[in-house]
Amino acid sequence: MANAPDLNELRRIIQDAQQAGPSRDRASEEVSVGREGEIYTGDAPGDQPLSTVQLGTFASPSARAAELRTRIDQRFAAGHMPRNTVFVNRPDARGWCYSIKSAMGRVYTMFAYYDGRQYQVNLLDPQLQGHVGAHQGHLYPDGRICLSDGGRGGQPTLEKAYSKSVLWATGMDVVLAGYSFPFSVNNLDD
Template sequence: MSDVERTDLNRLRDIIRSAQQQGDQYPVDPKARITVGSEGEIYTGVVPTGRPLSKVQHGTFAARVRGREVEDLQWAAKHMPRNTQFIEHRDARGWCYSFLSQMGRPYTMFAYFDGTSYQVKLVEPRLEGLVGAHAGHLYANGRLCLSQAGGSGQPTLEEAYSKSVLWATGMDVVLAGYPFPFSTNNEFEYGL
């Protein structure tokens, strides 16, 4: 079979690694190039004519990951919900995750490092403005109040994630018409 009909994965690997080692993102030699067709076909060497083709940039697949992020990515992969995704956007870098609270309500949260601590924002359900910051430990911008410390975050991703799960069950109690159960700041509301 010709290259046009079938591509050898080992050959693809060798072409890409060779280009990366040489620092050649767009090789001139057709034998050292990879091209992709409009339906996802991958070609090496001679390519079919008369079809729309796209050249492949042969540079290294890489993410800018710092030491803390490497540890966080590893921890998140093992300890956060299977649906957790690391989001890297110019406006946000962090982990989006969904889970069911102990009361069965679905929650989607976004945990991120703000330069000082880990913050968590509530994505769904939209509850901002339904309960006050004191009553629900939820700021008007959707950020959870996870501590008394300035900034209201947690020192690690693990602590931010776990406290956000606990917060969700506390919010379920608030939505049922009762005071937030997990804070001494709300004890007077129970008449304790």
Template sequence: MSRNSGDLNELRDIIMQAQTRQDPYPQDPAARITVGRDGQIYRGDPTDDEPVSRVHHGTFAGARALSRRLAADQRFARTRMPVGTVYVDEPDVCGWAYSITTELAEHYTLFAFFDGREYRVKLVEPALEQLVRLGIIGAHDGHLYADGTICLSETRGAGQPTLEEAYSKSVLWALGMGFVRNGHRFPFAAEGR
């Protein structure tokens, strides 16, 4: 173990080498950075029994990573999302607006966005979240929150890891919501059956 004695170049080299190898948690202690309880940065593991936290050596969410994600999303939207899908880039919101018509001939406009961790989808039209707020449709029954966000996973408020998964699940949700709107149970959820 060696304490960081101000050699930022060595820390940078360790991180950059790990990123080049795509190895966020190096097994070799000499190629690892840890942090002690007091905030002290170590190169390697301490020799005493001091508890340390491992540092994830992967890249910070830099502009390059964001532009790669956006480029991949643009390719997906252009080739697999409905014609007319639009990327909205406003100061408070960035994401994909798209419209679909379900097998029940119901029209939905949806908005998929990356929240910094995952992709979530918000219902734009029809304004069904008002029915949730009024208690006409239960949030659990319709898998729709009062703010218009669709429940896309088992974890409350969670989305999906990719735009593709968020988009495809939102289309399935829209069909299921059509059943709910017609007085039936949501057909694509095991609970409540």
């Protein structure tokens, strides 16, 4: 059985990494886990499969991080989103509601919000759920727009979610005109 790691050293390595953020470059302070649950700091044996531990924080974002994200989002929304954008702050909804007029003149009203991991966008109007399929229109049955190929379908920032939702609306205009969604290789054979 492997020796138990020094928990104080393990805590120091992990907390230092979390405070330094993703820019850290301390290969000597990596933490890895062996096949049977052994924890290694620094040099680990090379005679077995190892998994490197992602040293990010376990908990949800701190209040400070959430506040910073909200301030960044407020600046972006004020300077880059439609003038009609409204911040909604209710117990059941917290995010940005906005309407855009697509390249073909159709008005789309959307709601962008942070789900704890990514920014999602829901289509509020027009009501298209059930009229176009999830594959055909990149619109989930719950009204959420699929903005990426990952399982969660969101984007990492409000800026990326907003800009992708505008592109999606133009693609949806094409779908509503009877053609395939033009902006996804997943629709090439439709």
